Structure formats: structure tokens, C-alpha cells
Amino acid sequence: MECNRIGLMILGCLSKTLDCDLLEGKHDPNKQSTSATALLHYPVQPHNVGKSGGHVAHTDVGSLSILFSYQEGLQISRSGGDEADAEWLYIKPKPDYAVINVGHKLKSSYHRVVSVQKEARASVIYFLRPQMDATFTDKEGKEWTSVDYHDMKFNAFRHDKAEEVHDILRGDC
Ligand SMILES: O=C(O)CCC(=O)C(=O)O
Numbered sequence: 310m311e312c313n314r315i316g317l318m319i320l321g322c323l324s325k326t327l328d329c330d331l332l333e334g335k336h337d338p339n340k341q342s343t344s345a346t347a348l349l350h351y352p353v354q355p356h357n358v359g360k361s362g363g364h365v366a367h368t369d370v371g372s373l374s375i376l377f378s379y380q381e382g383l384q385i386s387r388s389g390g391d392e393a394d395a396e397w398l399y400i401k402p403k404p405d406y407a408v409i410n411v412g413h414k415l416k417s418s419y420h421r422v423v424s425v426q427k428e429a430r431a432s433v434i435y436f437l438r439p440q441m442d443a444t445f446t447d448k449e450g451k452e453w454t455s456v457d458y459h460d461m462k463f464n465a466f467r468h469d470k471a472e473e474v475h476d477i478l479r480g481d482c
Pocket residue numbers: 347349364369376378383420421422431432434
């Protein structure tokens with residue numbers, strides 16, 4: 310609940326600063342949404358250090374993500390491009406701070422989690438998302454409901470071969 314409130318507050322501040330309404334009445338507390346809290350566990354991968362053995366490169370679905378982790382491994386791409394060509398930068402964890410990632414409307418960063426340590430990694434993340442029936446138009450002019458877009462992207466996450474759904478994971482549609 311608190312993360313939801315803080316997320317909406319941040320979106321409100323960004324809206325003012327950018328002079329555009331990012332909330333657009335699309336976060337009605339009385340309507341169902343796909344907002345969710347995820348507890349992520351990354352097992353030890355001693356043979357996979359520095360590789361995307363943690364979380365495949367992707368952009369986040371929704372309005373804003375609030376991430377808590379005390380451990381290294383999160384990287385963002387500075388250059389874009391394919392996962393293999395991208396220039397990956399570590400986001401260092403800072404005690405008592407959360408990492409805030411904007412979602413699609415503001416062009417989410419392309420990020421991933423790599424294996425860096427000999428111990429398992431854990432993170433907690435809250436995804437603030439619009440109500441299910443909120444609509445938006447993608448780059449190709451196709452209209453989506455928030456829930457349909459969410460489900461389409463999650464099918465891509467579950468896909469066996471990330472390279473086949475690369476454009477979806479990178480948020481290119
Ligand atoms: O575990 C992390 O640090 C990031 C997880 C993430 O990017 C996600 O679940 O979308």
C-alpha cells in the first residue's frame with residue numbers, strides 16, 4: 310500500500326515537472342489493476358558470473374517500479390541495442406535506498422540482473438501499473454488495454470528463447 314502511495318506521488322511530481330499528466334485518471338484505486346509485489350530469488354551461479362544468468366534483459370511493464378535489494382547484480386544499458394552489444398552499467402545498491410524505474414509511458418530503462426556473487430541474491434520489487442481497462446496506443450498505433458499488454462509481455466518473459474521475443478522484452482512495441 311505504501312509503495313503504491315509513494316509511486317503515485319512520484320508520478321504526480323513527474324507529471325508536474327514534465328507538464329504532462331502521467332496519471333491521466335488511469336490509477337483508480339477502486340478498479341482492478343495488475344500492480345504487484347514480486348519477491349525474487351536468484352540462486353548462486355558460480356559458473357555464470359557477469360552473464361545474464363539472473364534476469365533476462367527487459368523493460369518493465371507498467372507505470373513505475375520500486376526496487377529494493379542490498380546486493381549487486383542490477384545493470385542498465387547505456388547504449389540500447391541488442392543485449393550482447395549493449396554497454397551495461399552496474400547500479401550499485403545503496404543501503405536504505407530504493408531504485409525507481411519508470412515504466413513504458415516514460416520509456417523504461419533496458420535492464421537485467423547478472424550473477425556477480427557467490428551467494429544467492431534477493432530483491433523485492435513493487436510494480437505500479439494502470440487499472441486493467443486503461444488503454445494506450447503503442448508505437449505502431451495499435452491500441453491496448455493495460456491488462457492485455459501486461460499478459461502479452463509476460464508471455465514473452467516465459468518464452469524459452471529470449472532472442473525470439475527480444476523486441477517485446479526491450480519494449481520496442
Ligand atoms: O532483481 C532485481 O534487481 C531487478 C528485477 C527486475 O528488473 C524485474 O523484476 O523487473
